[in-house]
Amino acid sequence: DQQVKQNSPSLSVQEGRISILNCDYTNSMFDYFLWYKKYPAEGPTFLISISSIKDKNEDGRFTVFLNKSAKHLSLHIVPSQPGDSAVYFCAASATSGTYKYIFGTGTRLKVLA
Amino acid sequence: DTAVSQTPKYLVTQMGNDKSIKCEQNLGHDTMYWYKQDSKKFLKIMFSYNNKELIINETVPNRFSPKSPDKAHLNLHINSLELGDSAVYFCASSQDMTPGQKLFFGSGTQLSVL
Numbered sequence: 691d692q693q694v695k696q697n698s699p700s701l702s703v704q705e706g707r708i709s710i711l712n713c714d715y716t717n718s719m720f721d722y723f724l725w726y727k728k729y730p731a732e733g734p735t736f737l738i739s740i741s742s743i744k745d746k747n748e749d750g751r752f753t754v755f756l757n758k759s760a761k762h763l764s765l766h767i768v769p770s771q772p773g774d775s776a777v778y779f780c781a782a783s784a785t786s787g788t789y790k791y792i793f794g795t796g797t798r799l800k801v802l803a
Numbered sequence: 804d805t806a807v808s809q810t811p812k813y814l815v816t817q818m819g820n821d822k823s824i825k826c827e828q829n830l831g832h833d834t835m836y837w838y839k840q841d842s843k844k845f846l847k848i849m850f851s852y853n854n855k856e857l858i859i860n861e862t863v864p865n866r867f868s869p870k871s872p873d874k875a876h877l878n879l880h881i882n883s884l885e886l887g888d889s890a891v892y893f894c895a896s897s898q899d900m901t902p903g904q905k906l907f908f909g910s911g912t913q914l915s916v917l
Contacts, residue, residue, distance in 0.1 A: 734908045
């Protein structure tokens, strides 16, 4: 049972436009969410996070939105740049219980110049 | 200076062999992890150690044995390798086990079992 789902395996966006990557989760106990970016042959690198006490967190061109009632989060990248082309993973964890992150399967973003 | 380094980057071996993957972090973190990314791209936690103590041991075959000689190192030894063990294995670390800590990943070890 996949508790964190990224239903879009890939996304293409024109340079300068907005990229929106989505993530859904099923476990209502999750209270921390992270986004990671991964280039080929490299490990995932941390991008941005949000805790369940917030519904939005912003860092430069990256904003993460959390909708707890819908169990949905999204990552917005504005404006998108060719260097943003990578695989993006969302991850979730629960403060209670075993401390571990559950990852989605990733969305491959391609930003077209 | 690489924060989390793992070796080797590529590992090709025959079924039935025993192999090890090494991981070291120079971030001064207390907690280290092993994750496995399979062919379907799921990134699943296998083990975590906090200050050399095993904290998380997911349902991983006991052919997989982690060893943490000190809190900067977490090695993974795999006995009697099987075809299904082919995957990319990522080592990671975090400052500690406080909720919301971000993970720092190594660049991965691509294991191919023939």
